[in-house]
Amino acid sequence: MHILAYLTGYYFYVAVPLSLCHGCIVEVLNFTADQVAEFYVIGQERMSVIEHEFWGYLKPLTKLGWCEWAGAAIFLWxxxxxxxxxxxxxxxxxxxxxxxxxxxxxxxxxNYVSSPHYLAEMVIYAGLVIASGGTDLTIWLAFAFTVANLCFAAGETHRWYLDKFEDYPRDRKAVIPLVY
Structure with missing residues (x-):
């Protein structure tokens, strides 16, 4: 069972980022091909020194909406x-x-739940859902899988704590405070 859980996690953490890139993969491949072609045409010796314009890096941040900022804050939390x-x-x-x-x-x-690292992972995925504006089905599916998987694992962990420790707080929940 442990190897199956490991392989599921491995697959999940490889597949989800790749599935989120499906909309921009053509653009990324075209950009990479252009850069390689420019390198071969101009040559390595005549390539200009890369100049960093920090405003160019910060400018896209000014175009983010409230969903992206709220999602980023929740993700960071x-x-x-x-x-x-x-x-x-x-x-x-x-x-x-x-x-x-x-x-x-x-x-x-x-102090509130038995598996707070699982709760934090759910909060991270909730931040991604909010940052996407709630419109990306792939992120919703990743969030749903994460919540279901971690709630199951947290329930097992919580039962282990209750069986192993006589003085374990009986009012502490498995993963969601006051609920489960």
């Missing part, structure tokens, strides 16, 4: 909490003598 939760999990068994001992994680969103 989820990413920060996911990073914090992974740091908490990583710090539980740092010492060699503690490697065989299981400890209840606390701090950040662990």
């Amino acid at each position: 989820g990413w920060i909490h996911q990073r914090n939760c992974h740091a908490i999990l990583g710090s539980l068994r740092q010492r060699k003598r503690d490697r065989d001992k299981h400890v209840t994680p606390t701090g950040d969103w662990f």
Whole structure:
């Protein structure tokens, strides 16, 4: 079962970004072909030094709408909490003598749910849905798969915590505070 879950995750994290690029892949390939052709025609010695105009990098940001900014903020919020939760999990068994001992994680969103890193992943995907304006079916499907997959895994993890630790908080939910 673990290898199947691993392969599913591997496939998901390769396929989703590729599926999101379907609308621009022709443009990317044309740009790449033009750059390669220019390199061969002009030659490496006569290629101009690349000049960086920072306003050129920032200008597209001024054209973003409220959906993109709100989605980016939600994405960042989820990413920060996911990073914090992974740091908490990583710090539980740092010492060699503690490697065989299981400890209840606390701090950040662990005070509310058993699998806050899964909740943070869901928040990240919700940010992508909002940034897309809610119009991209592929992002909605990725979000739905992520929520379903992580809710299932969080339920299993939550049951393990309840079985393993007698003092585990009974009011703590699996992945969605106050709900599940």
